[in-house]
Amino acid sequence: YWPFFTGVALTAVVLAMRVALIAPIRKKVFELFYYTHLTCFVLYYVLLVLHGAHHGVLSSWKYVLGPLVIYCIDRISRLLRNNMHGIEISPNSAITCGNKIVCLRIPRIFNYMAGQYCDIKVPLVSNVQWHPFTIASSPHENEMMFYIKATGNWTSKFCELFKDKTVFDGDIKVHIRGPFGSPAQHVDQYEHIVLIS
Numbered sequence: 473y474w475p476f477f478t479g480v481a482l483t484a485v486v487l488a489m490r491v492a493l494i495a496p497i498r499k500k501v502f503e504l505f506y507y508t509h510l511t512c513f514v515l516y517y518v519l520l521v522l523h524g525a526h527h528g529v530l531s532s533w534k535y536v537l538g539p540l541v542i543y544c545i546d547r548i549s550r551l552l553r554n555n556m557h558g559i560e561i562s563p564n565s566a567i568t569c570g571n572k573i574v575c576l577r578i579p580r581i582f583n584y585m586a587g588q589y590c591d592i593k594v595p596l597v598s599n600v601q602w603h604p605f606t607i608a609s610s611p612h613e614n615e616m617m618f619y620i621k622a623t624g625n626w627t628s629k630f631c632e633l634f635k636d637k638t639v640f641d642g643d644i645k646v647h648i649r650g651p652f653g654s655p656a657q658h659v660d661q662y663e664h665i666v667l668i669s
Contacts, residue, residue: 478523485512485519499625506600553649560643566634572622574631577615578646584611590650592618597629607651616648 492498492508517536524532559578567575576592584590584607591602603626609617622631633644659665 584651587654588651
């Protein structure tokens with residue numbers, strides 16, 4: 473009976489992950505999607521090890537342990553890296569440009585090249601969401617500039633956050649990871665290139 477119950481539980485876990493993956497749910501309530509996947513990920517592997525028991529002896533853990541260790545090392549290193557570039561900025565660092573655009577200016581915290589982008593997370597908007605934005609300032613400038621347009625839930629909340637600056641008690645925490653390369657970054661290193669638009 474044990475394989476039947478763990479098999480049913482595994483199917484339920486996969487279905488819960490699939491439901492949270494539906495686009496309207498994922499886009500409207502990203503945190504629900506994120507935490508469902510995080511919880512179900514742990515449950516899935518626990519149930520998988522129990523499901524692989526043969527005559528009451530757990531043996532499938534040997535096949536699951538290696539990939540899980542690699543995943544945990546990657547996850548821990550990403551958490552450490554992501555928290556390295558957390559900075560406090562003044563609410564005046566973001567200037568609204570019209571109704572739907574905010575220009576975010578932060579001190580340059582690393583060197584970058586023209587055309588590169590960074591991922592930005594603002595815990596006041598969401599503690600789990602990272603969003604990519606092109607660095608709009610030149611590499612020789614002392615600050616990094618990002619233009620953020622309100623097009624989705626996260627960007628709309630971000631723009632709303634900076635519309636009324638009287639609500640802030642102090643500085644705002646912003647996390648940045650990058651820089652990441654642009655597609656045309658190494659174009660001058662090749663004799664022939666193909667451009668697709």
